[in-house]
Structure formats: C-alpha cells, structure tokens
Amino acid sequence: MITSQKQKIFILFICTLLLFFQGQKTNAQINQFYYKELSQKINRHNTLYYSGTPSISDEKYDALMTELIEIEQHNPQWITSSSPTQHVGHTISETSPTLNHKSPMLSIKKMRKIQELINFDRWVKQKINVDSPTVSYYIEEKIDGIAISLQYENGRLIRGLTRGDGKRGQDVTDIIKKIPSIPKQLLKKYPKFIEIRGEIYISKLQFIKINKARKKLNKKLFANARNLAAGSLHLNDSNIASRRGLVMTAFGIGKVSTPIASTQKELLKRLDDFGFNIPLKGTLCPSIKETIHTIQKLMLQKNQLPYETDGLVIKVNNLIHQHSLGRTNKNMLGMIVFKFGGIQVSTTIQKIIWQIGRTGKITPVAILKPVWLDGSKISRVSIHNAEKLKQLNIHVGDTILIEKAGRVIPKIIKIVSSIQTAPVSLPHQCPVCLTPFVKIKDTISYHCNNTSCPARIKKQIEYFVERNKMDIQGLRPSLINQLVEKKLVSSPIDLYRLDLKMLKQLTGLSAMKAESILKSIKHSKTKPLEKILTALGIPFIGPQKAEILANQFKTMNALKSASIEELKTIPRIGEATARAIFNFFQDEQNQKIHYFSLHDAPYAKQE
Template identity: 30%
Template sequence: MSTTGTRSVEALTEAEAATELAALAAEIAGHDRAYYEQDAPVVSDAEYDALRRRNDAIEARFPQLVRPDSPSLRVGAAPVGGFAKLRHRVPMLSLDNVFAPEDFAEFCDRIRRFLTLKDDPLAFVGEPKIDGLSISLTYENGRFVQGATRGDGTEGEDVTANLRTMKSVPRTLHGHAPALIEIRGEVFMTKADFLALNAAQEAAGQKPFANPRNAAAGSLRQLDPTVTAGRRLSLFAYAMGDASEPVAPTHWAYLQRLKAWGFTVNPLSQHLAGETEAAAFEAEMGARRAALPYDIDGVVYKIDDLGLQRRLGFVGRAPRWAVAWKFPAEQATTVLDDIDIQVGRTGALTPVARLQPVNVGGVLVRNATLHNEDEIARKDIRIGDTVVLQRAGDVIPQIVSVVLDKRPATAKPYVFPHICPVCGSLAVRPPGEVVLRCTGGLTCAAQTEERLIHFVSRPAFDIEGLGEKTIREFHADGLIKGPADIFRLPAHESEIAQREGWGELSARNLTRAIEQRRTISLARFIYALGIRRIGEANAKLLARNYRGFAGWRAQMLAAVAIGSEARSDLGSIVGIGPAIAEELAEFFAEPRNVATIDELAGMLTIEDAAPEAGGGELAGKIVVFTGTLETMSRPEAKAMAEKLGARVTDSVSKKTDLVVVGADAGSKARKAAELGVRTMTEAEWRALVVKEQH
C-alpha cells in the first residue's frame, strides 16, 4: 500500500511537495529492488506506473525540488548484488605482469627451462591489453546461451541478459562450431563513448564515472538490461575456455576462427616470431597508446603453439604460457603530509603515506604504501617532503624517491613505533624479517577486524553485503566478534533492518547471501582462515593433498609436534616446505584457533576437494621424483602428475605410492627400495602419462 499523498498536485504547497517527493523516492526504490533483484514485485504494474507519474508531475510543477535520488533520474535498480552466480567450466585465471625487457626475458627463460628447450625461438601472439571487464560467453550448438563476468576466476555473475543487448556479442556463430565452447573476451568502452556517457550523467544530475573501465563494468552490471542497452559497450574476443572439440592448433589460428564466427578481434594483434619482435611490438604499442580510441595498459603475450600451452599449464592463479607486459609506471610529484600505521590480519605494522591528492594515470591518489621501516630509512623519507609517486597498472601506489632540493626545513624524520597503535601491545621484528608485528594476536581489534574482512573477501567466503565498512561497524557494535558470528547474523535480521542505511530488503539480502555460503569448498575454507603464508595457491594445494576437512584437521593437529611424521609429510609437499609447515603448526598449536575452526565446521558444509583427474591410476597417489630427468624438466614432470590427480612430495615414506627414478638417483631411490615402494624409470613414467591421458 502506497504511503504517498492523494491530494491533487496543483493543491500541494512547496513544503508538502518536498515531503512527498522524498517518500516517493524511497517507495519507488523499494519497488525497484523487489522487482529487479528479488523477481518478486509487491504492487501491480499499474500501481507502480501511477507512482512514477505522480513523481513526474510533482517534479514538473516544482523543478527546484528534483532530488539526487529521484526515480526520474534512473531506470531499474542499482547494481547491488542481485546477479546469480555462474561457475566457469574452465577457471578464468589472472596473468602475471612484467614491466621491463629483462623481466620479459626471464619469463621466456622460465618457459625454456620448463620445457627443456635450449635457444629455440619462441613464437608469440601479442594482443594489446584492454582495460575493461573480462567476460565468458558460452555457446551450445552455435547459439549464445549464457554469459558471466570473471568474478573470482572460479565463478562469476550471470549477466546473460545484459550481454544480449550488445551488438558485438553474436547470437549465433557463423559456420561450424563445437557443440559446446566458452569464449572469453573483454567488454570495454571507447574513450568517445565514455565522454558521451559522462556528459549524459552530468546532465541528469548524476555522478560521472571515474574512468572508462569503471563505466564499462558499471554498465554491464546493471540489474535492468535496458540501462545496459542504452550505453555503448564494445567487445574484443581473445581466448577460449572449455570446448567439446579441438578448434585450432595455434592461438593465432584460433583468433582467425573467432573472426570467422562473427566476433571482433583486436586488429592490432600480431603474430610474433620471437622475443625481438615482441619487444618491438611493445615499443610500438607504447608509442601508439595515447592515440588509440580505447585505453590499454600494456600488451599480453601468449605462446602461439596450443600444444606447448597445454604442456606449460598453470602455476597458482596464472598460466605459465602468457604474461602481461605493462607499460612503464606513471609518476607524479606531491607532498607527504603524514605517515600512519595500519595493522594487518597477521599483525604486520605497515606504514601508509598520507598525501596531498594528485592524479596519477587517471586515478586520484591520496595514500601510498611505504612498505616497512627499512624502506623509509633507505629512501630517507620525511614528513613534509615532496615525493615522487609511482603507480604501475593495478599495483598499490608507492613512493619512489624524495625531491631533496624541495625539502623544507621543517621536514621531520619518521620514528617507527614499537608499540601497536591499536591495542598497545609490543611490536617485535622476528629474526630475518623486515616487518614489525603486533604481539596482541586475537586480542588486537585491528587484527580481528582485518581477519574478518579477509574471511568474507571474494576468494574466501565471498559474502555479498559484508564489505569492509559493514564488518568494521558490526564488529564495533558487537554484532560480530569472530568468524562464526557471521553465520549467526540471520538471527538478527530484524535488528539489522533497523540500522541506519539498511532496511528490510537489505537485511533480507544479507541473510540470503550468508545462507548461500554455508556450503564451501575446503580450499576456500582454508584460505578464509587467514593463516600467515597461506594464500589461494597454497590453500588449494593443501586441499588437494588432504582431500577432506576431517583429514586435514587431524593431520594439522598431528603436525604440531616437532619431528612428527605428520609435520614431515606436510613439509615435504612440493610448494609447502618446512617454513610454511611451521606456520601451520603454530596456528594449530593455539587452542583458540582450533576452537574457531571446530565452531565453524559445525555450522557449515565443507566440501571435499575433487581430484584433478578422475578414475585414473594416478588419481590420489603420492609421487616422488628423484635423480636427473632427461626428457623433461622437474617442474613439467610435477605438473603432469598433478594434472592427472597425483600429489607430489619431496621425500619418500611408507605413504609414497610411486618413485620415478631418473639418472644418478641417490638416497631417495635407496629408501624406496628399502620400503618396498614401487619405482619406475623416466621412460616408463612417460608411457604411463600417455596411457592416462588417453
């Protein structure tokens, strides 16, 4: 039932009109959220239209009262997380970056070492790196059926309806296409279209977008597809995800297939015969960058041979066969007003520069990292100095140097604190490290808040509606004291709805988002705990090795004992090692941490990690390589094993299933013989891999 007035518009006073416009703005916004986000309208179309018409009529009579949040200035609802999640068949991983010729040369050398190539030239495809929003398009029998944003790389947001409004997304593929194929590309906005959009935003009294990338992302993530349809978005296709059949032998040939199917491929992309041509292409794109009709921040180089791409595979969240060579960092000068200390989730005290705002590469920068105490001393950075600020790609801005001839007499050296500024605990510098850490642990409010923010972050539990600001507010008010309290928030839905800036729909959305995350993969769960040195890659490695939560928990508790078999097994996992094993052991040695884990486990469903390959002879087996391998590098052999579902460790024990013995094998081969562990030669290993792959 509408709460707005029924008097004729002509009879309203200006004060009455202002009051009613405020009520209409709130009421219509609520109906928009119910319709666009919930798919559950609470009024008929006729009733909704009547509210919009009354709002328009009042604004026509009192134009001076048009509100910034007026329904007449928007279509549909704001993009606040109403999209369904879509899981990618093949993950959309990120790229490693290089910034200099020597970095690119090292990237090429790593490829050669991995593939045991000598000085063979490496053929690449170079593609300008568009500054936009990555998307994945799924086609079945040549017809576009689904589209998603990159998201966290594993799952993104279903924006199919919005992608259908784009002329550059073919509805059907021309000619023969696989029965199923995922096509990846970049949605972007040209500079001209960006300027036109911002002019329209300002004319409508709305906030302009900061840059073309934000404009493209915001346009594609509108809950009302008609808003997306009214904005000029472009697409360059450039990569492939899953496919039901081979498409091409090389990446360059694949780009030609994309064009034949009806996609736009960046016409500046080039086939490059080797590193010299790649470096020349980088210089050419850098020189042409400013004149291009769209923003680029570097060039992506991909090994052209798809067979070599498959052999190289991935490490962590990035392919070994591709890299983004970013353009030189953009710099500016400004004044350092002050230095603050931020305390992170692991207790690290990080100095942050507070700067006079300055534009660097199109971004207004007010803060920059100063890394640590030694870095401040090495660069002799003082409060009041004029400093050179650098921002390279998406890297956090940093201070490169001080302009000494502009140093004022009042500039003060910075004295690094040895007391935590949040909880007052002693801050110590562990031997061999450059970072001071608060010793307050979970009693330090800053560490608790940062751990909670990490817990709900995108690679962890990814809970919509629980951003940094909300976590800090809920923690300060006692609604959330630890991770388990997050899953108690639905019981406080009515209380949350009464909080400033919330409301019934927002609170209900939060409850739904939390309930959707009561089932989580083991890898995400491990990462969410915020254990020092356990990033996404190591979390996945642990999940793959221990398979299930119960087994992982039991082995971590057993690994607390120094010299235990469990500690040895943990440290022998390739990619973990003794130092990280010690961090895990220290975490599980703290009873409060174990209690937190157990409390969460009782509230959640933690899914076992699936083997990387199903049903084969190597799935779930523990493999050790020893001696010199002559036909492949050790990293390639390890990658082969993991691709087939095996776990690779560095030491032989009674749990080892297979030892691959290369030339000049030593103690590991002898120990395998003593324990009766199965061994095979490199040639036998290759034959087994071929058999497993087919």
C-alpha cells in the same frame, strides 16, 4: 681382526661418496618440488588474471614464466601437461558450461626490447627462406580486454566462447548476443563457417561513467576497465552485462571453411566488411626498420585511443608465411606482442600512516594528494615495510611517480623531488591498541602481537568473508568496523552468532540488507572444511595446503588435536607450517573454533 689404517680410510671414502650422492638426489628432489610449486603458482595467477582479478604486475608474471621456462629447458623430464608453458589461458571450473574451440585459441609471446624485435625478424627470415631481404609486418594495438571467439554458420552467429584453456572456453553466447558491436548476421560475402577472434572491452569513458554512478550509490569502485569487462562476461544475468557497454574489436580468425584473405591487412578489410570493429591503428610496415619506427610513434599515441592498450601486436603480414612459422602448445609463432610500460603519474605525499594487517604485520602507507591513474582515483599507496620506506628515503611533502602494478595495485616508481623534511620513523607501538611492536626473527617485518587488537580483527574478518573464501556478501569494511567497535564480534567465527537485532545496531544498514547478510552467513555454512581453513588465515595455509589438511583430518577437532610431529608427516607440511598450525590453535581465541564435519556449520562454542 683389527682393520688396517688403509681399510679405514677406504671405508671413510666410500661413506663420503654415498653421502654426497644422497645429497645430490635430495637437492634434485627439492628442485623438482620448487618447480612444481612455481608451476602451480603461475597457474593460480592465470586463473586470477582471466577472471579479472590479477594480483601481480605483468612484469612479475613474466619473470615467473621466464624462470619456469629456464628450469624446464634444463629438466625436460619434469614437464607435464599441467605446466603453464604447455597451455594457454587457465584451468576451467568443471561447473562452468564449456565447449570446444574449432581451432586452438593460443597466446602470443611477449617482448619488451627493440633487440628482441630485431632477433624475431632475423628468425622469421631464416624460417620462411624467401629471396626478399625484408619481411613486411602488420602492426595492431593490443587492446587490454578479454579474448573472445565467435562461431558463425552461414553468416549467422551461433556461439560465443571465452579463451578458457585454449582448447575449450566458457559459453557466453547469451551475453555476447546483446553486445551491439557484434553482428548477429555477417554482411557481404561470407564463408559457410568461420571462427572470428577478437577482444571484448569497456571504453575509457564508459568505465569512468560506471564508476561515477557506483560512487553515488556508495558502492565499491571497479579497479580498471579490463577487470570490469572480465567480470561482466562471467555474470549469470546477461541483462546486467548488456547495460555495462561492452564492445568488441575483431582482429583474426580461427577455423574457416574457405580462405578469405592472403594477408593480415586484407583479412582486417574482410572483417570490416562483415560488420566488425577493427583495430584503429592498424599499420602495414614493409620492413623491420619501418616496424620499429612505427612502434615508437604509436607508443606516443596510446593515450589518445578510446580503449585501454598494453602493447602492440606485430604480425607477419603474409598469412601463408605467418601460418608456416607454426605454433607451440601455448603460442602462435608468426606474431609477437611488444609490451608497453605502465601508465605513470606524479603526485605528492601528504602523510605516512601505519596499517595493521590480519597477522599483525605493520605496513607503512603513503597518503597522497588524490590523482587519477588508469581509470581510477588513487589516494594511497603501500610502501610494504619499514625497510622499504628507509630505502626510498621518503619524506612527507615529496613528489613521487606512481603506476599500477598489474593495472590494479598502485606502487611508487621513484621520487621526483624531495623537500627533505624530517625522515619518517617507525613508531614503537601499535597505533590502535598501543601494544609495543616486535621484530620477527630473521625477517624485516615488525608485528603487533596482540591477537585482540581491533585493527587485526577487522582485517581478519575482511579476509574471512572474501568471495574465494567464505563468500559472505554484503559485509563491507564500514560495517565490519562497526561490528568490531560495538564489540558485537571479536573474531570471524563470531559472525555466526549475529542475528537481526544485533545488525540493527549498525548505521547505514537497512533491514532488507541485514536479512540478506544473515542469509549469506547461513549459506556459508555449507562450505567444505578446506574453505574455512583457508579463510581462517592460518600462516602458510593457502587453498592447496588447506585441501591437503582437510583430506587428512576430515574434521576441525582432529586438526586442532594434531601435534607438530604428526603435522610434519603430512606431504607439503614442513616444520614452519606445522608449527604455525599448532600455534594457531593454541591461541585462546582460536580455541572457540568448532567444526564437526565437512558440512556442519562453523560456530563459536557457547561458554
């Protein structure tokens, strides 16, 4: 039977509807995939931050969290217990000795605008439903350190825990018992049991003193005081940690057997009586108007404090009201943090150099007149790419304003004044190997595609030996430079060919240090397959995808033999990633990589 024209149109209409709804489902799946990726990304940044190695600025982190919250508000069915909005702190390693907090150690919501404070005050008044037209607030400086919880029984210090994931924290009792500002026995009248909450930090002067000593010993300088304090709490040797000059300031309590105060101001007085340091700039404000005025005044005084601060904590002074406002899984609601902007200084651009990364990407770097910023001397700042250089319209000799993103990475904020010399232009070839630059399709990046470029090899090795990858200790950049320049290595895998005789060719390296490096190289052979896959720097392959590949293929040989089509069938391995993996192992240099099982040593095959 011949189908009528109307039937054809009807069938076409039904097919169109089916395709539309199928597309809608696919988009939802893609959105949910993006949500999971974003959630995992924030969790990784949380781990880096709480271990003292943040990789992004607070502003960028807050933007990621805001985006995640918005997605969850529209898709509450996607939320799981692993979402960063459902817990505080970071996931704790199963190998770390941990204990439960007696009461959750939560975080505080951050604000950056005065209007947000006014909205917070309006919300507080509605919630507590009091007759008074105003609510009093207590303001304290937010010390930029590491949150700590101390447990006391009958006035005696029995335990010290880091924040951890908010429910349980790392046991650092041995270290905190050697911090002079932490009382081992509480003074005056104290309850039978109490959790004291506070911040551990290193003062500005102590941080400068430590870095000066390290500079004399030609050791790598610490980025900032917070990172140093965080690293000190995670040291296995409590004696080293105690020599770093850690200090604690107390500002709150967790579980307590009997109440000790009715207001935040009174609570700090009790903590002072117990023998603790308390915030130096604590101020009681009778209204939100006075609170805003005090915030503006304290912001101008932040550089006068002996420790680093990154904001102010505004707490409802009445503790009954403060606690009645409740909490979420992540935040206490009776208080907020008003965040400061970053510390900024001006300096002059002396020249622009072009730096080659491990993937061959070229990055313009401004060499600056050295200037002290947030505890360290800054002499260079990345401009990220040639397009950014063009947008900023930077010239050699310009005066610029810089600050540290995430208290670690210096960045250019703006040009203060320009002398309008000749504009800086992109060179046509690699300054190291003289290979012509290639612009990567659909990007703004230029690359040196010579896989034998010494600059690329140096950066690849630096990446390979990092602590969170193969963790080969002692191979500092100056030694890696010599290894490449003397042609002792031409890839990260060549490190496994090194012996004592070869290392003796390096200047500035004692026999004892050389032995230590070889021992660390040998120990790295115990790393599982996912670690070496991460360390190799394959494009698009981070720790999570490396673990997926290791679980799928088990051996390096099996992965090297996989086709693009086979790789694409693996969850979370798309077209671009599959092609990057395949192309990586087609490179002649990478053909040397051999790895028989999860516990065999990676090594370069002898010809």
